[in-house]
Amino acid sequence: MEITVDQMYQIENKGHDMGFLKKFMMENAGAASVRRLVDKLGNIESKNIVIFVGLGNNGGDGLVMARHLAGYGAKVTVVLLGTFEKIKTEESNWNWSILEKMTSVKLMTGNSFNFHFTPDVIVDAILGTGISGEIKEPYASAINFINQTDCFKFAVDVPSGLDPQTGETANICTKCDMTVTFHKMKQGIPKRKDLTGELFVEKIGIPPEAEEGIL
Numbered sequence: 001m002e003i004t005v006d007q008m009y010q011i012e013n014k015g016h017d018m019g020f021l022k023k024f025m026m027e028n029a030g031a032a033s034v035r036r037l038v039d040k041l042g043n044i045e046s047k048n049i050v051i052f053v054g055l056g057n058n059g060g061d062g063l064v065m066a067r068h069l070a071g072y073g074a075k076v077t078v079v080l081l082g083t084f085e086k087i088k089t090e091e092s093n094w095n096w097s098i099l100e101k102m103t104s105v106k107l108m109t110g111n112s113f114n115f116h117f118t119p120d121v122i123v124d125a126i127l128g129t130g131i132s133g134e135i136k137e138p139y140a141s142a143i144n145f146i147n148q149t150d151c152f153k154f155a156v157d158v159p160s161g162l163d164p165q166t167g168e169t170a171n172i173c174t175k176c177d178m179t180v181t182f183h184k185m186k187q188g189i190p191k192r193k194d195l196t197g198e199l200f201v202e203k204i205g206i207p208p209e210a211e212e213g214i215l
């Protein structure tokens with residue numbers, strides 16, 4: 001079953017109000033994404049993984065992935081597309097502050113993408129269901145950088161630049177090898193397999209009762 005982005009936000013908020021906090025949803029989303037990535041790539045120990053992180057909860061999912069990937073022994077670099085004071089949500093801030101205590105994850109901010117290594121994997125945790133309008137900087141430069149690399153690309157929830165409701169793309173969009181979306185498929189995502197690559201839906205523990213009156 002495919003649902004609308006608006007329904008997704010309503011379900012998310014109802015789950016949160018039931019006590020299954022967005023922080024828990026984010027944890028499960030990040031964990032499920034890493035499991036899919038490890039299933040796909042096999043041993044990721046000491047692989048160079050760069051995670052581009054936006055300032056919303058799509059970015060938050062990427063921060064959770066960074067922590068889990070460090071646990072698998074991957075060499076993880078997080079590029080926050082902004083400054084940490086600009087992180088918009090409590091859930092993302094919570095996960096950022098955990099990473100600040102982890103020497104096993106390298107944190108970068110701003111929009112300098114000159115890595116002195118070649119990434120094996122890039123994770124696109126820039127934009128998700130909160131996308132609106134033309135992609136502004138520094139997200140645009142990050143998306144262009146991602147598209148000119150030839151490593152494995154993984155999109156969190158939706159390739160950044162693709163509107164998960166309509167399936168339309170903004171001025172630019174990441175073109176990925178794999179996408180994991182959460183809870184239920186959003187109507188616009190399956191329309192663009194050319195951008196999503198292999199597409200998966202992962203349950204993230206939202207109580208089915210959170211859908212009552214919405215679906």
Ligand SMILES: NC(=O)C1=CN([C@@H]2O[C@H](COP(=O)(O)OP(=O)(O)OC[C@H]3O[C@@H](n4cnc5c(N)ncnc54)[C@H](O)[C@@H]3O)[C@@H](O)[C@H]2O)[C@@H](O)CC1
Nearest residue numbers: 012025026056057058128129130131132133134135136157
């Ligand atoms: N729906 C759910 O049940 C869950 C959602 N989660 C994640 O939360 C995401 C939605 O989070 P948010 O609502 O914070 O939204 P996003 O994280 O998708 O993006 C919002 C941020 O991007 C900025 N932005 C929007 N359009 C832009 C543009 N064109 N150019 C530049 N910046 C732009 C906004 O100012 C905002 O800061 C989902 O995609 C998913 O990844 C997960 O945490 C798991 C639970």
Ligand SMILES: [K+]
Nearest residue numbers: 124126127158
């Ligand atoms: K994304």
